[in-house]
Amino acid sequence: MSDGVVDRRTLLRAGAIGAAAAFVPAGVALARGGERPVLTHGVQSGDVTFDGGLVWTRADRPSRMLVEVSSDPSFRHARTVRGPLLTPETGGTGKVRLRGLPGGREVHYRVTAEDLDGRTRSEAVTGSFRTAPLGREDVRFVWSGDVAGQGWGSNPDLGGMPIFGAMAARRPDFFLHSGDTVYADGPLQESVVLPDGRVWRNLVTPEKLKVAETLDEYRGQFAYNLLDPQYRAFAARVPMVVQWDDHEVTNNWYPGEVLTLPQYTEKRVDVLAARAFRAFHEYQPIDPRQAVDGRVYRSFRHGRHVEVFVLDMRSYKDANTAPRDGRGVVLGDAQARWLVDALDRSSATWKVVAADLPIGLTVPDGTDIEGVANGLPGTPGGREHELAWVLGELKRRRVRNTVWLTADVHYTAAHHYSPDRAAFQDFDPFWEFVSGPLHAGAFGPNALDPTFGPEAVFVHAPPTANTSPMDGFQHFGEVEVSRDGELTVWLRDISGAALWSKTLRPQPRGGLPR
The missing domain is CATH 2.60.40.380 (Purple acid phosphatase-like, N-terminal)
Structure with missing residues (x-):
């Protein structure tokens, strides 16, 4: 067709x-x-x-x-x-x-x-x-994550997933997909009655009627999004830089996990992850030959001013049940060292770190911890140890002008990190911008962990959990770097309207970022 x-x-x-x-x-x-x-x-x-x-x-x-x-x-x-x-x-x-x-x-x-x-x-x-420019041309790109989650699939009454049309209207040079590209663990129903009596309708395929377990069921998760007319038109016009997070496999997974959920007949997450990873690479426009480990983490230069560093914070992380005050892993030693060395080598004005998990937001997994922040005050614990090493090395090597972009938590926010507010102080100030979901239930906001001194400068979140896309709390972010090197971030809503913006001026290698 x-x-x-x-x-x-x-x-x-x-x-x-x-x-x-x-x-x-x-x-x-x-x-x-x-x-x-x-x-x-x-x-x-x-x-x-x-x-x-x-x-x-x-x-x-x-x-x-x-x-x-x-x-x-x-x-x-x-x-x-x-x-x-x-x-x-x-x-x-x-x-x-x-x-x-x-x-x-x-x-x-x-x-x-x-x-x-x-x-x-x-x-x-x-x-x-x-194609990516070679010189000082303006660069504009958008980012976000979280597609067709929490039971909200492609809705024909809305023309599909309308936020993809809003992103296309911005005419970006590329789209940074921050993960949760599908919800393989989120079956769809043909209709959902909302609290106010409205009815949400879903396009449904056989593979979306149950959690994915087989290779073909995982393939069907990625194929589903491409049936959406807005997503498909966007994909044909805007090149993607894609990473993965948890819902490509199952919620909050980590290597070695064994599920207890009754809806799964295959309980070994490592088996499910291998099938999901194969389907991910079959259906996403990602080139494993560009990846350092042949999987996901990699970097791309986009002109004189921009280089994007794509992380994989899923494949190498430790168990969510690991002690919060221990010494945890989220990148793994090889990826952490690659990130620091690559940022140090980069001659780009702005080094954009694409993280599939936020840094300072506490993301729980029941009574355990899913994200980087351990939710405890004081010095780094758990996976925060690895991030502290990265930030400390960047300060020691005088690597400036890093900006972190992420999604995952289903709302949009701007976080400024400063050692002046932090328990761990061996780092230079930086910004983290959060934006999502693209087309999923809206949640938030999450609690900030004080270890790295984050301040929520802006937050836009729904009044209730799992708010449907009909209520508008869907978000994407936009970054534009001008010819003279200024970087401006906009946090935008489902229509593309700007909710908040911030312009950053680059600092010299030895200077301190603002």
């Missing part, structure tokens, strides 16, 4: 190929019949560099991915790049890196799937992205 919305009943006929939809759900074997291949979930791009970017698609049957690329939207003088075979081994998905493109330029691409006999091709699906 093309970019239209798939009828719900067609989706629930698990695997049926209808003439109107020509669609095979992600968890079903690829089709063999029909006249020609069909690209079922549009196109995406990601991990853009100064000379190229990754392009993704999915076909309904074994076929060859072909990508035409041109600087002209009419595709005159286009060149064709042969991509991988799209087969059941990857759930029909595939991606190819386009190379040799000019820096800082709009690039148009057109994707088709060619039958294995080479005689027929799918209808083409088009997309575009802007």
